[in-house]
Amino acid sequence: MLWLIAKREFRTRALSKANLISSGIMLVIIVGAALILKPFIVGGDHEPDVVEVDSATASALIPHLEAAATAQEFDAVFAPVDVPAEPELADGVAGVIVGPAEAPELFVEGAQDSLMSVVTSATQAAALESQVTDLGGDPAAVTEALAQAVPSVTLLGEDDGGFESGSFFAGFAVILVLFFVLIQSSSVIMMGVVEEKSSRVVEILLATVRPSTLLGGKILGVGLYTLLQAAGMVLPLLFAAWHLELLGALEIGVGQLLVNFSVWFVLGFALFTVLFGGLAALVSRQEDIGSVSTPMMLLMMAPLYLAIYLVPSSPDGPVTTVLTQVPFFAPFMVPMRSAFGAISPGETLLAVALCLISIPLLTWLAGRVYAGAVLNTGGRMKLKDALRRG
């Protein structure tokens, strides 16, 4: 019976034309964009810039140029050539350098800041080397001494870890997707409940199905649908990220992100949709749904914002630790804290357990509200009356 209701919910949502079309478009856009953008983002086998160096006047600069280019991560090949009296830039040539080595002349087209900075360093190094040689010193020993002249840094006071942008965005991505998926599924549930109520079909259904079964089947069906929809979005995104070779850029494993997401999707989904489904029964018309959904949206935004702002500044402060264990906050707090690596396995287990305990309690409560309110017509029903009737 429960399964029959869930199946209808799932089929109605998943097979609706609007859903098929929008999911198809989404899929095409993400995959298509990944395929088309790859050459631009990854850049393929990037050709290093070629810089021509006049072999007659400036060849002494070449080792210094190469050292400076390596130090400044400037990808270039320095080719000794015979530069004519009137230098010109051939195809694929970024610049031409003509001696003398102590004061070379650089011919470029447009501003080439990094090339200029490389040439400046090389010239200074060459000048330093010739001076050291003139003074009877060993240029290699000087270079080595310079390389070793680096201060060692010891941090005093507490290490706040700075702002870890990688972990932040990994955690942020998980809870943001979670937030949107939960908002969407909650509103689908609410609309479904109100649709049955406003079309009065609920009276026929309740003559053969218990209210809690009806609500449960709805939640199960919409849950499966949302999960499918989330997968329909996450999988192409993962494909795109893999295709664009962006996966390696994340500091946190994709597997862990997905596990985080799925566990807290299921728990968060159960918590929020059960509550929303029960409360949606308080209104009778689609137009009135805002009076219930607005406070609910706020209820979801508070933990989202707290997770975004509170966790990065104090990943294991007392407020964070306490809120982690509050069922409605946990789906947002735990993934965020775990992205920062600031949560112990014990805390995670406790948070999961508390959510698991509160789900049946909430289901019972929501079932009561639903049963009490679902046959009431007219205006918005008061929560207290619904509980009394349920």
Added chain:
Amino acid sequence: MTALEIDNLSKSYGDLRALNEVSFEVPAGQILGFVGSNGAGKTTTMRIILGVLRSDAGDVRWRGARVDADVRRRIGYMPEERGLYPRMKVGDQLVYLARLHGLSKDRAVAAMEHWTHVLGVHERRGDEVDKLSLGNQQRVQLASALVHEPDILVLDEPFSGLDPVAVDVMSDVLRSQADRGVPVIFSSHQLELVERLSDRVGIVARGSMVASGPIDELRATDTKQWILALAAASAPPVAPPGVSIHESAPGLWLVEADSAESAQAVLASAVQRGAVTEFSPVRPTLTDLFRDVVSAPEEVA
């Protein structure tokens, strides 16, 4: 006896007493017409039978046992406020509802095909309910009450908004269901229709059952009345002792007698005086009964 028994149902909404110890019964195979003015408690009673509402007191029993969830799944119900999924196809919807009532998939499909055919909406199976006319939606609604081969039928105003042909179809369906041994309860404001179709009538007013029983018993009255019509220019009839006669219209006389013999005596004397065009016993119609009951002063203000 297999009957649906409604026993002392009471229900209040806040201070409003919607039902006050309502009792009646519908034997298997009979049709009960449920009448009463708006707000009298018909819909509340039906919702309680279906378990959609809980009563404050009283019981509903079927075959001697209290109606529980299993029995309720075997009831066919048509609520007063029609309800179907507006965006679901007629066929899919009926199959879904039949399956919710416990039918297997094959049986559900067969029942859907049968009832859409009987009710004349088989050509609309692939259309969304929204797209149907109100009359056709009503037929689909009835089909949804019948599609799981119910043991009991509870129909709240099944005839409202139907054209005469559809009324006939609906009446035939109710009769054939009753003949199958199903107790049928239906409410209606069309009293002639109730009188024609029902085996029993329940009249409810202000939350109480004021009259219920086989329709013939209800129509039998203590004082016996006859209507006597005389041809024009006949002399007025003479009243023997124990009989009162008064003219209700020109040439039309209402005879109230304590026995059939006295009434026959009036007829005999009338025949001697002139031509009698009609002489027949008067039995109150359901409409008369209803008016009497409903206009009766409220005992509890």
